[in-house]
Ligand SMILES: [Fe+2]
């Protein structure tokens with residue numbers, strides 16, 4: 001069957017508006033779309049307002065709207081980006097069907113959605129809440145697996161200040177970016193297994209799951225912890241490991257991230273002072289430290305990205321190849337000033 005003819009949209013228009021499809025329309029409240037909708041009038045080749053955001057539509061308008069969406073005549077304004085980002089972030093799988101979103105818009109949507117989901121998991125680490133973040137992780141892996149270079153736009157959206165959810169998001173993104181660079185040839189050749197990629201992603205984002213059980217005042221204290229408080233803090237890797245079992249997340253990559261991200265190749269880490277670390281553990285350790293160093297805390301300013309990477313390259317506790325790749329990546333993305 002021949003594909004239905006869609007209207008030709010002038011380029012200038014495309015910069016200001018984007019076309020919405022049936023999936024997107026169906027995600028809106030049927031009688032009250034959340035944002036202004038515009039209609040392309042073919043006869044005059046102009047965009048005109050169809051309805052205001054929040055306005056109640058009549059049955060007739062709902063019908064007309066559905067038909068016009070089908071014909072490719074309905075648009076939203078890119079100026080409404082913040083409303084649209086928020087809307088899609090609640091139904092993240094829509095990013096995969098909306099072909100009109102720019103890479104930077106998609107990166108904003110992922111950042112909002114994943115950070116919010118991580119907050120929910122840390123507040124309430126139970127299977128039902130975890131299932132929701134897992135669904136969103138799978139949307140992210142579906143998006144990245146087909147073109148791993150898309151991770152770059154996400155590395156430009158790291159959170160600048162520390163919180164458990166911000167740190168977890170940042171570590172997930174940086175971990176994937178370092179992995180993409182270190183294993184570039186395998187990604188290129190399609191040799192990275194999908195299941196591995198899914199579980200690596202989940203592990204990086206959830207590496208500090210056990211922290212949700214550590215009292216906030218200990219987490220935020222920074223320097224000057226008593227030995228007892230330090231013990232409680234350091235137990236988060238073991239606690240996280242036990243939580244994975246209860247949550248039915250017994251995947252090797254997820255476990256390795258949770259248990260090994262504070263281990264160092266010099267045997268100076270915790271909890272086991274392991275020297276032999278797997279690739280996933282080494283990756284998570286590096287991403288975790290880098291993200292901790294480069295965000296602002298209550299008790300410390302953020303370190304410059306290149307300075308942090310420089311320190312990590314010099315530190316034999318970290319994987320030398322991975323930390324050099326991190327440094328090279330920062331130079332490429334212009335974060336070396
Ligand atoms: Fe940790």
Ligand SMILES: [Fe+2]
Pocket residue numbers: 167171207208288
């Ligand atoms: Fe961490």
